[in-house]
Structure formats: C-alpha cells, structure tokens
Amino acid sequence: MxxxxxxxxxxxxxxxxxxxxxxxxxxxxxxxxxxxxxxxxxxxxxxxxxxxxxxxxxxxxxxxxxxxxxxxxxxxxxxxxxxxxxxxxxxxxxxxxxxxxxxxxxxxxxxxxxxxxxxxxxxxxxxxxxxxxxxxxxxxxxxxxxxxxxxxxxxxxxxxxxxxxxxxxxxxxxxxxxxxxxxxxxxPKEGSRPILIRIIAGPQYQHFTEMSKQHLRRTPYRVNEQANRMGYRLDGASLSLSTPLEMLSEPVLFGTIQVPPSGQPILLAADAQTVGGYPKIAQVASVDRSLLAQAKPGNWLQFQLVDVQEAQSLLRRQALQxxxxxxxxxxxxxxxx
Incomplete structure (x- = not known):
C-alpha cells in the first residue's frame, strides 16, 4: 500500500x-x-x-x-x-x-x-x-x-x-x-488584527531596558519572510540590554525569544538548535504553541506577558479540552x- x-x-x-x-x-x-x-x-x-x-x-x-x-x-x-x-x-x-x-x-x-x-x-x-x-x-x-x-x-x-x-x-x-x-x-483569525501570543519572562528579561520591555508587551511584531521551521525572524521595535552582558550558551526551546545584537528578536521553532548564546527576553507559553505554528510570513504578533502560574493554568485547561x-x-x- x-x-x-x-x-x-x-x-x-x-x-x-x-x-x-x-x-x-x-x-x-x-x-x-x-x-x-x-x-x-x-x-x-x-x-x-x-x-x-x-x-x-x-x-x-x-x-x-x-x-x-x-x-x-x-x-x-x-x-x-x-x-x-x-x-x-x-x-x-x-x-x-x-x-x-x-x-x-x-x-x-x-x-x-x-x-x-x-x-x-x-x-x-x-x-x-x-x-x-x-x-x-x-x-x-x-x-x-x-x-x-x-x-x-x-x-x-x-x-x-x-x-x-x-x-x-x-x-x-x-x-x-x-x-x-x-x-x-x-x-489565527484572518484580518489586520495581530495574533495574540502569551509569553513568560525569560532568564535575561530583567537585563533589558524598560523601553524594550514596553515594546515587547505593547507593540506588535511582524513575522519576517525568512520564517521557517528553525525560527521566525521578527520585524518591529528594536530591543536592547541595559548594559552589555557576557553569557555562556544556555538551553533553548520551541518558543524561546532571543535578541541578537541587531535588536530584532528571533523566535525559535521546532528545528532550532538546542542551545543559544543570545539573551532570552521571553518564552512563548506552551498553550499558544499551536497558534504560533499557524502564523505565516506577514502576520503580526502581539505578545502578552503572563506569569508562570497563569501559563500553567491555561495549559491545563487546554489539556482538559x-x-x-x-x-x-x-x-x-x-x-x-
């Protein structure tokens, strides 16, 4: 067959x-x-x-x-x-x-x-x-x-x-x-409204400027045409650290949002590497992984910051459904x- x-x-x-x-x-x-x-x-x-x-x-x-x-x-x-x-x-x-x-x-x-x-x-x-x-x-x-x-x-x-x-x-x-x-x-709902994606603060979230944190929470980011199974390059407001940060490579996951020196975030996907050395400002909540996977180049993403407890509660509700x-x-x- x-x-x-x-x-x-x-x-x-x-x-x-x-x-x-x-x-x-x-x-x-x-x-x-x-x-x-x-x-x-x-x-x-x-x-x-x-x-x-x-x-x-x-x-x-x-x-x-x-x-x-x-x-x-x-x-x-x-x-x-x-x-x-x-x-x-x-x-x-x-x-x-x-x-x-x-x-x-x-x-x-x-x-x-x-x-x-x-x-x-x-x-x-x-x-x-x-x-x-x-x-x-x-x-x-x-x-x-x-x-x-x-x-x-x-x-x-x-x-x-x-x-x-x-x-x-x-x-x-x-x-x-x-x-x-x-x-x-x-x-995602087709139209001009951004896709709402819940995130939790990443390990280096506190090392970013207050303006960068506000940009991440309040301004939408566009999925770049270079998006693929390794990750989505996002176009939008530039994100920057308060002071230079020396880092060792750390584990990364599907949904990790890294910020390279350009300031334009990279949202890692299923085939991304297992470790990364860029600062990680946020992590997409697991409950929104499927929704994120359905975002295509040209779509806009609006991030909403939630705490770990809320992210876990949302995931349990989805698992029950x-x-x-x-x-x-x-x-x-x-x-x-």
Whole structure:
C-alpha cells in the first residue's frame, strides 16, 4: 500500500511528535510544528497520537491514493479538493483507490496535517519518524517530499481494516464518505488584527531596558519572510540590554525569544538548535504553541506577558479540552465492530 506525491507543494514532510530525550547530545526535538493538529488528525483516523503525518506548509501537495483508506486533515485550510470536489477539514474521510487529493494555497493558517490510516511506513531514527532537516535523517531520506515520491503506508489495525471494508462495500467508485463528527484546532483569525501570543519572562528579561520591555508587551511584531521551521525572524521595535552582558550558551526551546545584537528578536521553532548564546527576553507559553505554528510570513504578533502560574493554568485547561476530544474520538472507534 502506498501513495504517490505527484506535486510536492512548497514544503511537505513527514513528522510526528518528535524526538524526546536527545537534546543533551545536540539533537532537537523537532516534530510537528503544530503538535495538537497532528495528534487530532491521527485520532480521527484511528491511529495512535504519535503516528507519522504529512506536514504541509502554505502551498500543499497533490497526492494519488493506490488503495481505499481513511484520512483526516487538520490545521490550516489549504483548500483541499478530492477529484476537484472541495473537502472538509477536521473530519474522518473515506478515500477510494485511484482518487487524487489536491491542496492549494493557504486560506487560513500556515500548516496543515494529513493523517492516513496506518500512518507512513518510514524508518524510525532515535525513536521518531520525523524529518530532521538540519541533520538530514528521518522521514523520506531526511528531506522534504519531492514530485514522484512513493511513500508506503503502515499496517491497519483490525478495526481500521473492518471499517475500510464496510465503506468499500457501501461506496460507489466516485463517492467519498464523511463521518458526522468533526473537530477544530486553534487558527489565527484572518484580518489586520495581530495574533495574540502569551509569553513568560525569560532568564535575561530583567537585563533589558524598560523601553524594550514596553515594546515587547505593547507593540506588535511582524513575522519576517525568512520564517521557517528553525525560527521566525521578527520585524518591529528594536530591543536592547541595559548594559552589555557576557553569557555562556544556555538551553533553548520551541518558543524561546532571543535578541541578537541587531535588536530584532528571533523566535525559535521546532528545528532550532538546542542551545543559544543570545539573551532570552521571553518564552512563548506552551498553550499558544499551536497558534504560533499557524502564523505565516506577514502576520503580526502581539505578545502578552503572563506569569508562570497563569501559563500553567491555561495549559491545563487546554489539556482538559483535548482529553475530552480524545476520549470522544476513541469512543467512536471502540463502537466499531
């Protein structure tokens, strides 16, 4: 069982929830930029949460299916069509053998995730199938998908196989069936208003001038066109230290906001290095990671400073909402004979 990438799109790669436990040897966690959307797409098709998915950025691919299967699309809206007919996102979709799935330019958000029953059968490196672009391993030979790539599909579970067989008998050669339930994930609202991102003070926050702190909290920053999976360069008010600061390199994470000598902040992303030597003025609260991953070049970010306790409370609330969706989706699959 396999699919063919007929057109690869702007940046399409295989990702999962990343490599945990290797940052001490310089291997970044990586994985899906929007882990929430990837997890929910997997749950919709009956996979484990950590199964591999296709991450599609800004302009999506064209894919041909060589078997009947289930898919789900979560995250950004990249105008998906199946055999030229519009497809919904956030739903379980039955796809017939020979069908062609096409994505266009993004309408809302930046990154969409395609999950398929059984996941993608690629080699696991350090416990993950994720494409690690800096070191060129994982995924499809450590690189983005290319035109003509054929990617094998993993084995179906018994419930997935039974359900696909049922739908194969019910559907005619041109039909695509949608399950009635659907889910949504955090996406920026299109328009001129900045995307609100909660942050907590970084280790060197107190070393910045009062004016710089006010700029960070009160003035929006634009995501530069150089934004990628390693980080977002931000354009806006310059940030500066009160006095020069000698620093040793320290650990950094997804969402760390560093300030280089230019004064224009850099917001680190999934494939960023594991340590950095620039002063860290702030850290994006984990609750807003998915929203941040959906910001695209040209979007404006407005930062809101919160304390650690509030950030933890917001994350617990999001986790509770996710658990409710997860249990509902698992219950649906348990009902399958």
């Amino acid at each position: 396999f699919i063919t990438i007929q057109k690869a799109g702007l940046l399409t790669s295989i990702q999962d929830q990343g490599r945990i436990g290797y940052q001490h040897i310089g291997v970044t966690t990586g994985g899906a930029m929007d882990p929430l959307a990837a997890r929910l797409a997997n749950l919709l098709v009956g996979n484990s949460e950590n199964e591999s998915v296709l991450e599609m950025t800004l302009i999506g691919p064209t894919i041909q299916f060589h078997m009947d299967t289930f898919i789900a699309i979560c995250g950004a809206h990249l105008s998906p069509t199946l055999n030229t007919l519009p497809l919904p996102t956030g739903k379980l979709l039955f796809i017939r053998k020979g069908s062609t799935l096409s994505f266009g330019k993004t309408q809302v958000g930046c990154r969409a995730y395609l999950a398929i029953a059984g996941g993608f059968q690629v080699s696991s490196v350090l416990g993950s199938k994720s494409t690690h672009f800096p070191a060129q391993f994982g995924g499809v030979a450590g690189r983005a998908c290319r035109d003509g790539d054929q990617i094998k599909i993993g084995q179906w579970s018994e419930k997935q196989r039974n359900m696909i067989q049922v739908y194969t008998r019910l559907a005619d050669s041109k039909s695509t069936y949608f399950r009635s339930y659907f889910i949504t994930t955090p996406l 996710y658990d409710i969706m997860k249990q509902a989706l698992r219950m649906k699959w348990r009902q399958i004979v």
